[in-house]
Amino acid sequence: MRQSQLLLPTLREAPSEAEAVSHQLMLRAGLIRQLAAGIYTYLPLGRRVLRRLETIIREEMDKTGAQEIWMPAMQPADLWRQSGRYERYGPELVRLRDRHDREFALGPTHEEVITDLMRGEINSYRQLPSTLYQIQTKFRDEKRPRYGLLRGREFLMKDAYSFDESWEGLNTSYDKMYEAYHRIFSRCGLRFRPVEADAGTIGGEGGTHEFMALADIGEDTIAACTHCQYAANLEKASYRFVELPLQNETSDIAELEKIYTPNARKIEELVQSLNIPSDHILKTLLFQADGKPVAVVVRGDHEVNEIKLAGLLKASELELVDQATAEQLTGAKLGFAGPIGLSIPVIVDYAAAQVQSGLAGANETDFHWKNVRVGIHFQIALLGDIRNAVPGDGCPNCTEGQLQMYRGIEVGQVFKLGTKYSEAMNASFLDAEGVDKPIIMGCYGIGISRVMSAVVEQHYDEQGIRWPLELAPYQVHIVPVSAKDETQMKAAAELYGSLIAAGIEVLLDDRDERAGVKFKDSDLIGIPVRIVVGRQAAEGVLELKYRHEKEAQQLSSEEVLAAITNFYRSK
Amino acid sequence: MRQSQLLLPTLREAPSEAEAVSHQLMLRAGLIRQLAAGIYTYLPLGRRVLRRLETIIREEMDKTGAQEIWMPAMQPADLWRQSGRYERYGPELVRLRDRHDREFALGPTHEEVITDLMRGEINSYRQLPSTLYQIQTKFRDEKRPRYGLLRGREFLMKDAYSFDESWEGLNTSYDKMYEAYHRIFSRCGLRFRPVEADAGTIGGEGGTHEFMALADIGEDTIAACTHCQYAANLEKASYRFVELPLQNETSDIAELEKIYTPNARKIEELVQSLNIPSDHILKTLLFQADGKPVAVVVRGDHEVNEIKLAGLLKASELELVDQATAEQLTGAKLGFAGPIGLSIPVIVDYAAAQVQSGLAGANETDFHWKNVRVGIHFQIALLGDIRNAVPGDGCPNCTEGQLQMYRGIEVGQVFKLGTKYSEAMNASFLDAEGVDKPIIMGCYGIGISRVMSAVVEQHYDEQGIRWPLELAPYQVHIVPVSAKDETQMKAAAELYGSLIAAGIEVLLDDRDERAGVKFKDSDLIGIPVRIVVGRQAAEGVLELKYRHEKEAQQLSSEEVLAAITNFYRSK
Known part of the structure; x- marks a missing residue:
C-alpha cells in the first residue's frame, strides 16, 4: 500500500479525554475514531489489526474442532425471558421494539440464541459433543464507557458454546478451549495469566477462568502466587491460613471501655485520632442477605468479600443496608456501628476473630468501644473467610508462596455453564439408554477489540506502538x-x-x-x-x-x- | 471435516412458510435457521458460503484500491437529523434509546457515519480521491420480511463510499466499482444484468445502476433489449417512439356519445362488457402533485410511471388522491373519472394521445363517453412519456431491438451521490486554488446474504443446490x-x-x-x-x-x- 493513498490520519497529540495509553495511541496512530461514547469506527490500519486477530482466533478455534456459525444481533426478548435474564440483565442490555412493537434485545452474549438453536437441532447423544463459535458484534450499554476499546458499548467478540452429554465431556471441551486461549493470547504477544474467577451474570455451576492481560490500567485485581501457578481474581482469591484457637475468658486483657470519638467514622480517622494500627480495629458493616439484616465484622485493614460472604450465608442476594436502616438497627449515626449489643446475627471473619483487644463502634453516635474481645463481648453467629486476600497472604495452592496483587484487563473467559440454560430453556437429548437429559454446556468468550487495546497497553514506548509480529497492520x-x-x-x-x-x-x-x-x-x-x-x-x-x-x-x-x-x- | 461432527441438520421437507426455492433449499440443506421474522442464524455450511462471498468481495474491492474500514451499527440519531433522513426514512429505520435516553438508529446504511468521519479527516484535495468499504451487519425493519435471506431485517452487506474532488473523479471511482461488481457477480456464478435505476431513498444527483440477478422470484421488473446491452428497471425504463401528429378537427370519426356502463369501473370490466380492446380505453387517474390535483391519462393497457410523471411535472411529491377527493373533483363515484369537463390540468401520455376514438369515464357515476378525441374533446395541459415500458416497445438505445421484461433480484447498487450528503453535513475540502468545495461522493452496496439466496435461486435442480465452484462450502x-x-x-x-x-x-x-x-x-x-x-x-x-x-x-x-x-x- 502506498501511504499517500491510505486513510491514516496520525495526530501529534491525543485528545485530552483519552486517559488510557492504548486509547491515546490508537487515536494518534489513526487506528480508530470515536462516533459516540464507547462506539468506534476502525480506520484502515485498525481494521487490518482486527482482521489479524480474527485470523488467529479462527485458526485456533478451528484446530479444536469448533465450527463457525453466525448468530443475529437482534434477539427476541421472549428468549431472554425464558432464561430469566431479560429483567435481571439490567440497563446494560440494549432494548428496542420493532415496527410491530415486539421487544428485542441487542445481544451482549448469545447463550439464549444458541440454546434455542440447539434444542431444535440436538436430540440424541450421537450428535454430541459439539462446539460452535462465532465472531460477531456485541452490544452492552455500559454506564461509563471509557478507555477507548477497553470498555466500549459496541465491540467485536468471539464467543463459543460447547454441548456435551456429561460433566466429563464438558471438562474435555473446556480444557480444549482453555488451551486454545493460551495459544491465541500467546500469538498476540500478550503477557497474561488465566485466573480463577466468579461466574457473575452469565452464571453456571461449574468453574470459570478469566484470561487477564497484565496492565496497570486494568480494572481487575489479580492475586497471584510468587512461587506456584496459582492466580485468581481478587473477588475469588483464597489464601492459606492456620486456624488459631479463639480467645477465652481467662485472657489477661484490660476491661471494655467506652471512648469519645467525635466525628471519627472511618478507619483512617480512627487510626489518626487514636494512634492505633488499623489491624486492631474491628470494622462492622451491615448487609441485607436475602432481605434479612446481618452485621459483618472484618479487621480494619481488610475488605469484605461479598462473594465469600454470600457463600458463607448461602444467600443469593446481598447488599449494604441504606443509611436509614443502618441507623435504625444500631441506634447511632453511620460510622459508629459495632458488634456489641446488636439484635441481629454477627458474622465474623477469621482474621477479625484473632484480634486480641479491638476497637469497635459502640452503636452510639460519636462513641467507640475499646478492648473489645470477639466471642466474649459479643456472640459470633458465623465464623469464616469473608475477606479479600491481601498482599503477603500465603498462597492457598502451595506451602511456600505468598500472594502478590496485579492489575489485569479481562481479555477472555471460559465458563462451565452446566445445565443453567439447558434446564431453563428445555434443551435436552436422549442418552444411550434413551433417557432424556439436559445438555451440559460451556461458554467461552474473547473480547477481540479489547485484546487490541490490551496489546497496545503492553507494547509501546515513548515514540508509539510496537506491534507484535502477528498483529502488525x-x-x-x-x-x-x-x-x-x-x-x-x-x-x-x-x-x-x-x-x-x-x-x-x-x-x-x-x-x-x-x-x-x-x-x-x-x-x-x-x-x-x-x-x-x-x-x-x-x-x-x-x-x-x-x-x-x-x-x-x-x-x-x-x-x-x-x-x-x-x-x-x-x- | 468429518460429517459426523458437523452441525448439518438436513431436512426432507421444507417448512411450509418457505415460499422461495432458495429459502426452502437453504433451510433443507442446513445452511440457515430462522430466529425471528427476517432474522437468521447461519449454521456452519451457511457461514462457510458467506465467508467465501466475503473473500471474493474483499479481493475485488482491494484490487480497486478501496480500503477496508469498519463502522458501528449504533449511530447517533443526531447525525441522521443532519442529513435530514431521521424522519424521512420511516419505520424501516430501527430506532432505540440508550440508558441515558439518547436516540440511536441501527444503521441500514452508513452515509451519515462516513460523511461525519470524512468531514473530520479530509481537508485538502491532496487527500482525494479515496474509497472506503466495509463488510458489516445492517438492520432494516422491513414491513414484510420474506423469502428467507432475500428480504431480511438483519443482513450482511458490503458498502463502499468514494470521495472525489470533481464529477470526473466520481465517474472514474464509479466505473472502477461498476467493473469490480461485474467481476464479483461473475465469480459468484450469477446471471445478472446491470440496469439503470432510480435513486430512491438514498438520493443523489448522479446516475445509478442496480445489479440484478435474473430470477422469477425477483421483486423487480427489468426491461432489457433483445438486441443491445440496454437494460433498466421498469420504473426507469425508457422506450423508442416516433412522435406522431396529434389528431385534428377534420378526422372522420363518429360523434361523442355517452353510454350507460353500470358498475364497470375497471379496465377489464369495460373490455368484457363492451367488447372493446383495452388499448382503445383512455384510463384517467387523479394525483396530488406537490399538493395540487392533476388528471393523468394513459392508454387502458398501460401503467402510469410515477417517476416519469413526477419528472414531467417537476413535482417532488406525488400520490394518488383519496376516494373523497376523487369524488369531489369528478362529481362521480370512483371508477368513472374522465378527462372531459374537469377543472384541473389533464396530463396525457404520448400513446394515449394517439388513440383515435377512445372510451373514457364521463365524470358521472355509471357512465362513460364513447368516441373521445384527445386534444379536441378536452385540452392537453402537458404531453409526455409517463407510462411504463411494455414488452415489444422499441429499445431506446438501438434502432433494432425490442424490450423484453425479466424479473430480477437486486444484489448490488452503485450510486453517484454527488454532494447530497457532503452539503447537508458540511464535508468540504480545499481545492488546488484554496477554494472550499463540497466533496463529491459515490456509494456502492452489495447485499451479501441476498447474493447467497440469489445464487441458490439460479443454481439448483430437483435434488438440491448446485453450488458454483467459488462459493461451495x-x-x-x-x-x-x-x-x-x-x-x-x-x-x-x-x-x-x-x-x-x-x-x-x-x-x-x-x-x-x-x-x-x-x-x-x-x-x-x-x-x-x-x-x-x-x-x-x-x-x-x-x-x-x-x-x-x-x-x-x-x-x-x-x-x-x-x-x-x-x-x-x-x-
Missing part, C-alpha cells in the same frame, strides 16, 4: 528520506515490488513530507521493520531498523530482503 | 457407501488425507447412515464434486461425479486426485 514500512529524490524513490519502489513479490505486506511512505514527520509517523504506527531509503541508496545501501531495537543496520538491498524474510520466517 | 464430498465396511472407510480416509494435503477442502461423510440417505444429503447440499467409495474400492476403483453432470466416472484413486486438482485449477 503491515510487516514492513519503507520510508524514503526525500520524495523529491528520484534515486531514492526508484530504489524504494523496487524494494516495495520485491517484498510484495516475496509475499510480505508492505507500506510505502511515498508522501512528500519532511523526513522527520515520516519517521515520527513510522514510530507511532509501529510496524515491526522499517527500511529507510536515504542518500546511500545511490550506492545500493539501505538502512534496516527493527521497531524494538535502538540501532539501525546498513545493508544492501539483497541483504535487506534476506533479513526480512528470515525475520518473519523464524517467528 | 466444501470443494469435494467423499461418500463411502457403507460405514461398516472397513476397506471402504480406509480408502475414504486415505483419499481424505491426500486431498487435504493437496489443499482441497473436503467433507467426509463418515456417518453410519444408509447409502440412500447419504446420497440424498450429498445432492441436497450440492458440493460440486462427489467421490463415492463403494465395493470396487477393494480394487482401487472410485466413482467421481460432478454435481452438474448426470453420469459418474469410474477412476483409480490417483486419477481421482488428478481430476479434482485439475477441475479446480482450470476454473
Whole structure:
C-alpha cells in the first residue's frame, strides 16, 4: 500500500479525554475514531489489526474442532425471558421494539440464541459433543464507557458454546478451549495469566477462568502466587491460613471501655485520632442477605468479600443496608456501628476473630468501644473467610508462596455453564439408554477489540506502538528520506515490488513530507521493520531498523530482503 | 471435516412458510435457521458460503484500491437529523434509546457515519480521491420480511463510499466499482444484468445502476433489449417512439356519445362488457402533485410511471388522491373519472394521445363517453412519456431491438451521490486554488446474504443446490457407501488425507447412515464434486461425479486426485 493513498490520519497529540495509553495511541496512530461514547469506527490500519486477530482466533478455534456459525444481533426478548435474564440483565442490555412493537434485545452474549438453536437441532447423544463459535458484534450499554476499546458499548467478540452429554465431556471441551486461549493470547504477544474467577451474570455451576492481560490500567485485581501457578481474581482469591484457637475468658486483657470519638467514622480517622494500627480495629458493616439484616465484622485493614460472604450465608442476594436502616438497627449515626449489643446475627471473619483487644463502634453516635474481645463481648453467629486476600497472604495452592496483587484487563473467559440454560430453556437429548437429559454446556468468550487495546497497553514506548509480529497492520514500512529524490524513490519502489513479490505486506511512505514527520509517523504506527531509503541508496545501501531495537543496520538491498524474510520466517 | 461432527441438520421437507426455492433449499440443506421474522442464524455450511462471498468481495474491492474500514451499527440519531433522513426514512429505520435516553438508529446504511468521519479527516484535495468499504451487519425493519435471506431485517452487506474532488473523479471511482461488481457477480456464478435505476431513498444527483440477478422470484421488473446491452428497471425504463401528429378537427370519426356502463369501473370490466380492446380505453387517474390535483391519462393497457410523471411535472411529491377527493373533483363515484369537463390540468401520455376514438369515464357515476378525441374533446395541459415500458416497445438505445421484461433480484447498487450528503453535513475540502468545495461522493452496496439466496435461486435442480465452484462450502464430498465396511472407510480416509494435503477442502461423510440417505444429503447440499467409495474400492476403483453432470466416472484413486486438482485449477 502506498501511504499517500491510505486513510491514516496520525495526530501529534491525543485528545485530552483519552486517559488510557492504548486509547491515546490508537487515536494518534489513526487506528480508530470515536462516533459516540464507547462506539468506534476502525480506520484502515485498525481494521487490518482486527482482521489479524480474527485470523488467529479462527485458526485456533478451528484446530479444536469448533465450527463457525453466525448468530443475529437482534434477539427476541421472549428468549431472554425464558432464561430469566431479560429483567435481571439490567440497563446494560440494549432494548428496542420493532415496527410491530415486539421487544428485542441487542445481544451482549448469545447463550439464549444458541440454546434455542440447539434444542431444535440436538436430540440424541450421537450428535454430541459439539462446539460452535462465532465472531460477531456485541452490544452492552455500559454506564461509563471509557478507555477507548477497553470498555466500549459496541465491540467485536468471539464467543463459543460447547454441548456435551456429561460433566466429563464438558471438562474435555473446556480444557480444549482453555488451551486454545493460551495459544491465541500467546500469538498476540500478550503477557497474561488465566485466573480463577466468579461466574457473575452469565452464571453456571461449574468453574470459570478469566484470561487477564497484565496492565496497570486494568480494572481487575489479580492475586497471584510468587512461587506456584496459582492466580485468581481478587473477588475469588483464597489464601492459606492456620486456624488459631479463639480467645477465652481467662485472657489477661484490660476491661471494655467506652471512648469519645467525635466525628471519627472511618478507619483512617480512627487510626489518626487514636494512634492505633488499623489491624486492631474491628470494622462492622451491615448487609441485607436475602432481605434479612446481618452485621459483618472484618479487621480494619481488610475488605469484605461479598462473594465469600454470600457463600458463607448461602444467600443469593446481598447488599449494604441504606443509611436509614443502618441507623435504625444500631441506634447511632453511620460510622459508629459495632458488634456489641446488636439484635441481629454477627458474622465474623477469621482474621477479625484473632484480634486480641479491638476497637469497635459502640452503636452510639460519636462513641467507640475499646478492648473489645470477639466471642466474649459479643456472640459470633458465623465464623469464616469473608475477606479479600491481601498482599503477603500465603498462597492457598502451595506451602511456600505468598500472594502478590496485579492489575489485569479481562481479555477472555471460559465458563462451565452446566445445565443453567439447558434446564431453563428445555434443551435436552436422549442418552444411550434413551433417557432424556439436559445438555451440559460451556461458554467461552474473547473480547477481540479489547485484546487490541490490551496489546497496545503492553507494547509501546515513548515514540508509539510496537506491534507484535502477528498483529502488525503491515510487516514492513519503507520510508524514503526525500520524495523529491528520484534515486531514492526508484530504489524504494523496487524494494516495495520485491517484498510484495516475496509475499510480505508492505507500506510505502511515498508522501512528500519532511523526513522527520515520516519517521515520527513510522514510530507511532509501529510496524515491526522499517527500511529507510536515504542518500546511500545511490550506492545500493539501505538502512534496516527493527521497531524494538535502538540501532539501525546498513545493508544492501539483497541483504535487506534476506533479513526480512528470515525475520518473519523464524517467528 | 468429518460429517459426523458437523452441525448439518438436513431436512426432507421444507417448512411450509418457505415460499422461495432458495429459502426452502437453504433451510433443507442446513445452511440457515430462522430466529425471528427476517432474522437468521447461519449454521456452519451457511457461514462457510458467506465467508467465501466475503473473500471474493474483499479481493475485488482491494484490487480497486478501496480500503477496508469498519463502522458501528449504533449511530447517533443526531447525525441522521443532519442529513435530514431521521424522519424521512420511516419505520424501516430501527430506532432505540440508550440508558441515558439518547436516540440511536441501527444503521441500514452508513452515509451519515462516513460523511461525519470524512468531514473530520479530509481537508485538502491532496487527500482525494479515496474509497472506503466495509463488510458489516445492517438492520432494516422491513414491513414484510420474506423469502428467507432475500428480504431480511438483519443482513450482511458490503458498502463502499468514494470521495472525489470533481464529477470526473466520481465517474472514474464509479466505473472502477461498476467493473469490480461485474467481476464479483461473475465469480459468484450469477446471471445478472446491470440496469439503470432510480435513486430512491438514498438520493443523489448522479446516475445509478442496480445489479440484478435474473430470477422469477425477483421483486423487480427489468426491461432489457433483445438486441443491445440496454437494460433498466421498469420504473426507469425508457422506450423508442416516433412522435406522431396529434389528431385534428377534420378526422372522420363518429360523434361523442355517452353510454350507460353500470358498475364497470375497471379496465377489464369495460373490455368484457363492451367488447372493446383495452388499448382503445383512455384510463384517467387523479394525483396530488406537490399538493395540487392533476388528471393523468394513459392508454387502458398501460401503467402510469410515477417517476416519469413526477419528472414531467417537476413535482417532488406525488400520490394518488383519496376516494373523497376523487369524488369531489369528478362529481362521480370512483371508477368513472374522465378527462372531459374537469377543472384541473389533464396530463396525457404520448400513446394515449394517439388513440383515435377512445372510451373514457364521463365524470358521472355509471357512465362513460364513447368516441373521445384527445386534444379536441378536452385540452392537453402537458404531453409526455409517463407510462411504463411494455414488452415489444422499441429499445431506446438501438434502432433494432425490442424490450423484453425479466424479473430480477437486486444484489448490488452503485450510486453517484454527488454532494447530497457532503452539503447537508458540511464535508468540504480545499481545492488546488484554496477554494472550499463540497466533496463529491459515490456509494456502492452489495447485499451479501441476498447474493447467497440469489445464487441458490439460479443454481439448483430437483435434488438440491448446485453450488458454483467459488462459493461451495466444501470443494469435494467423499461418500463411502457403507460405514461398516472397513476397506471402504480406509480408502475414504486415505483419499481424505491426500486431498487435504493437496489443499482441497473436503467433507467426509463418515456417518453410519444408509447409502440412500447419504446420497440424498450429498445432492441436497450440492458440493460440486462427489467421490463415492463403494465395493470396487477393494480394487482401487472410485466413482467421481460432478454435481452438474448426470453420469459418474469410474477412476483409480490417483486419477481421482488428478481430476479434482485439475477441475479446480482450470476454473
